[in-house]
Amino acid sequence: MIEFKKVKKSYSEGNHALRGISMQIEDGEFCFLVGPSGSGKSTIIKLITGEIRPTSGSVHVNGYSLERIRKREIPYLRRTVGVVFQDFRLIENMTVYDNVAFAMRVVGAQSREIRERVPYVLDLVGLENKGRRHPGELSGGEQQRLAIARALVNNPSTIIADEPTGNLDPARSMEIMTLLQEINNLGTTMLVVTHAKDLVEHFVNRVITIEEGLITSDRTDGHYEDQ
């Protein structure tokens, strides 16, 4: 579960990124976070992943209180939150298989577990036959599938996707969003930051709109309010 209570965040330059946000995303929920550039969406992601701390208010993510989390606990928080980025962030000199296996290895998984889990996840995202390829040999949509496989492989309870379709054409975007919806249907909490109005309206889910550091709308009918 993700819970924000009266969260304010100001950066040192006096820039108020969040001006008092309260929201709760339940386990297993699918939620879009929309809003113009500079509205505070990235700050919310950084707060959830423990990269920054709130100036005031409280943030709870999957059992961790982020306003007072210890530095050494942050890696364990991050194992509960998979992150997918617009620019994929894959390791070019590793194969598709190794990109996913690497994420398991760095959290100390056994080799046997890796051998069992990686093919399963690659199959889930439709890359079962591309394990030996390198990211550069994949299309944009496939690279994003690979990034999703990596986010998924350690079985996090939450996935955060930051503009996951920003670099993709409409058809590939639809495929990726469908995949995220399927993963959500299996029980993973999903928070998707996006500008893609058509996709938000196509997948009828909760939509939280944020503007200038404040929530301006929180609806469950899939309606995307134009800013």
Added chain:
Amino acid sequence: MKINNIGYLLKAGIREIFLHGFMSFAAVVVTVACLLIVGSFSILLYNVNILVERLNQTNEVIAYIDDSFSEAEAQQVQTKINLLDNVHKAEFMTREEALDRFVAEHGGDPAFSGLEPEDLRHRVIITLEDNALIEQTVSQVESIQGVVKITAAYELAEGFSTLQSVLQVGSLAIIGVLLLVSLLIISNTVKLAMYDRREEIAIMKMVGATNGFIRVPFVVQGFILGMVGAGTAFGLEWLLYDFVVKKIAQLDTLMMFSLVPFQQVLVPMICTFGAAGLFVGVVGSWTSIRKFMNAPAH
């Protein structure tokens, strides 16, 4: 850290070395050069200490005993001198023995013929533990009843201790500076490797790798570079030192500077090189990692 990760982390550390082959090679070369100089100064210092000790023992202070003292009384003075703190050895010499020694030193010189033992005094030949304290010891000897005169080579004694101090301070300063240079070079090599892998490190942090897990391959890298440098420097030092020892042994004029054989300092040298390699390798990599650990995950 889980046991099943150890193999992976070691492999990752070794991979780093070969991924940045040229920088690794440069780091090893600089470490070898620095440790070779560090080792040479350490061994020079060791030899100088031994040499100064040897010279100390040849630098004699002579205490002359009152003419009126019998041989037995004069020997009591020797016993008292022997009890002083800084006295390494105090040997009693009768006036007869002194005459024999005098004649032997100036053998056949007609100017000294007809010299009788009674013309000389009983004496005590003293060698000191520490020549730097010669003045205090001499005044202690002077205060003993029966001692009428003392001859001591103050300047020679001071010269030895000054030489020893200068070499000690100079060598320690050079050793310190060169260790620092090696440390910086290894630190830079590891920093470069980390910079090259910053994306990978960001991904590792993002998926929940602990800082310890991220650090280990780089510490392994630093450790291996430091130890390879130390091992190579040790081998070269041995060869070079043996060569110098042989050359000096061939020269009669340098007899008094005969060096100790390398085997005699093998264990301390292994410890010195090992510790220096470990220090520059592990500390060098650890310091450069700390900065990166504070960088954002994404």
